Structures are given as structure tokens and as C-alpha cells.
Amino acid sequence: MGIEVRVGEADFDVGAEIVRLRRGRPEVGAVASFVGCVRDVNDGAAVSKLVLEHYPGMTEKALEDIGAEACRRWQVIDLLIVHRVGPLAPMDQIVLVVVTSGHRGEAFAACEFVMDYLKTRAPFWKRESTPEGERWVDARESDDQAAARW
Amino acid sequence: MSGSVRVLFLARFRDRFGRAEQRVELAPTLATVGDLIRWLHANEPAAREELTPGRAWRVAVNHALVPADAFDRPLSAGDEVAFLPPVTGG
Numbered sequence: 001m002g003i004e005v006r007v008g009e010a011d012f013d014v015g016a017e018i019v020r021l022r023r024g025r026p027e028v029g030a031v032a033s034f035v036g037c038v039r040d041v042n043d044g045a046a047v048s049k050l051v052l053e054h055y056p057g058m059t060e061k062a063l064e065d066i067g068a069e070a071c072r073r074w075q076v077i078d079l080l081i082v083h084r085v086g087p088l089a090p091m092d093q094i095v096l097v098v099v100t101s102g103h104r105g106e107a108f109a110a111c112e113f114v115m116d117y118l119k120t121r122a123p124f125w126k127r128e129s130t131p132e133g134e135r136w137v138d139a140r141e142s143d144d145q146a147a148a149r150w
Numbered sequence: 151m152s153g154s155v156r157v158l159f160l161a162r163f164r165d166r167f168g169r170a171e172q173r174v175e176l177a178p179t180l181a182t183v184g185d186l187i188r189w190l191h192a193n194e195p196a197a198r199e200e201l202t203p204g205r206a207w208r209v210a211v212n213h214a215l216v217p218a219d220a221f222d223r224p225l226s227a228g229d230e231v232a233f234l235p236p237v238t239g240g
Contacts, residue, residue: 036240052239053161055232058213083239095240115240121215124239125161136162139206139236 002078003067007059009086012096021078021100028077028100032107034115040090042137045130052085052094055123059083066117070099073113073150074106081114083124113150120147152176153227157186162235163207166196176225183209184221186231206236 006012014035022028038050067079082096097114101107126137154175159167174180180189187209190197201207209216210232216223225231 054239055158055160055210055213055234058210058232061213062215119240120237122239123160123210123234123237125235126238127161136165136235137238139238144206 003064003071004078004080005060005063005067006080006082007054007063007085009084011084011093012082014096014098017080017082017096017098021080021098025077025100027102029102030104030107031098031100032104032111033096033098034111035093036095036115038088038090038092038094042128045128045132047090047128047130049090049129050088051127052088053125053127054083054085058123062122063118066114066121069117070110070114074101074110075103076101076106076110079110079114081118083118083122085124116143116146116150119143155186155225155227155229155231158230158232160232160234163196163200163233166200167194167233168196176227181224182221183211183216183223183225183231186225187221200235201233208234208237210234 014033018031018033040047063081067081070076070079077100080098084094088094097111099107099111120143128135128137154173156171157174158171159169164170179185187201190201211223212230
């Protein structure tokens with residue numbers, strides 16, 4: 001079982017990451033992945049760009065802790081979390097979670113758990129540019145409810 | 151009790167508090183996470199509005215979140231204490 005976390009400005013290729021995680025792993029029977037993307041509209045305003053800020057030093061640790069908790073709860077073979085920071089635009093990819101497992105149930109659950117926990121526990125903040133100027137994105141109560149399910 | 155801690159105000163809190171960080175000298179009455187929050191409340195209108203129980207802010211000491219029921223955690227010289235507004239990643 002391996003947990004890999006990457007935080008940085010570089011984009012990612014979900015296909016290439018899945019190929020890499022499966023290489024030499026005939027025991028993998030299921031791969032679940034999630035990709036989060038920048039939308040062009042948020043809370044009723046057009047978004048032209050977005051800056052993702054984080055807390056260097058804590059961010060990686062928070063993501064590793066979330067990955068480790070997922071591996072305690074489910075039979076995970078490998079788990080990858082990639083989160084981008086810095087300037088992003090609509091259509092850009094923000095976050096990638098890939099979970100490999102023996103069976104689909106474990107992979108689906110672990111992947112969704114990681115995203116729900118990341119949304120409420122990992123120190124990232126979005127600042128959007130809209131026609132009315134720049135604004136910090138508000139946290140959503142629905143994210144807290146999603147994380148509380150687990 | 152002597153020495154100081156480094157206090158960080160992250161993201162939106164940097165705007166609200168008007169600074170990214172400050173040094174705070176520890177003292178017998180300023181020795182825990184809770185003491186620091188009370189000290190900020192006494193000195194900063196922004197702290198009284200933002201650092202309240204009803205809001206989803208968090209505090210981390212040396213990169214580990216401190217839950218609200220552990221605010222009696224002692225601070226040591228050189229600690230990094232960060233105030234985090236509600237997170238919005240993913």
C-alpha cells in the first residue's frame with residue numbers, strides 16, 4: 001500500500017497517472033479516480049480566473065493524513081492525491097484523486113472519502129476574479145455535511 | 151514562561167487582520183492556544199468577529215489542527231500558530 005501526495009502548480013494527466021499506478025500490479029482489480037475542475041460560474045458570478053492559496057508545510061501533511069485514514073478504513077493498494085496551487089482558469093484541472101484496489105466498492109468509497117475530507121480539512125483557499133472584483137470563495141455547509149457522513 | 155510564538159493569519163484572515171503574521175511574547179497569562187485567542191479578542195475587533203464558536207475557522211499549532219476542546223494546549227517558544235479561515239480547496 002502506498003500513499004503519494006503532490007502539491008504544486010504543475011498540471012496532471014489522469015490517464016498517465018493510472019497507467020503508472022497499475023504498472024506491475026496484477027492484484028489491482030479496480031481503479032477509481034476523481035478530477036475536480038475550475039468552473040466558469042460560481043455563486044451566480046462569472047469567474048475569469050482563480051488563485052489557489054495554501055499553507056505550505058501543513059498542506060502535504062494534511063493530505064497524507066487523509067490518505068492514511070482512507071487506507072485504514074478500506075483495502076487500498078495505492079492512493080494518489082494531486083492538488084494544484086497558484087493561478088488557474090476555468091476549464092483547468094484542480095485536484096486528482098486515484099485509488100487502486102482489489103474491488104470497486106473499496107476504490108469508490110476511499111476516493112469519495114478522500115475528497116469529502118479534503119474539502120473540509122486540507123488548508124487550501126480559492127480567491128476568484130469576477131466582474132465585481134476579487135473575492136475569497138465561501139466555504140459550503142454542504143461540504144461539512146458530506147464529510148460528517150463518514 | 152518566556153520566548154515568543156509566530157502567529158500566522160492565512161488567506162482571508164490576512165485581509166481581515168491586516169497582516170500575514172506577527173510575533174507574540176508568551177507570558178504566564180498568555181501560555182495556551184486559548185489564552186492567545188482571548189488575547190486577540192481583547193485587542194482586535196476582527197478577532198471578535200471571526201474567531202467565534204459559530205464559525206468554521208480552525209487553528210493549527212506546528213501544522214497540526216487543534217480541536218476546540220483542546221484549546222488548553224500549552225504554547226512553547228518557537229511554536230508556529232496559524233489561524234485558518236474555512237477551507238475551500240478541491
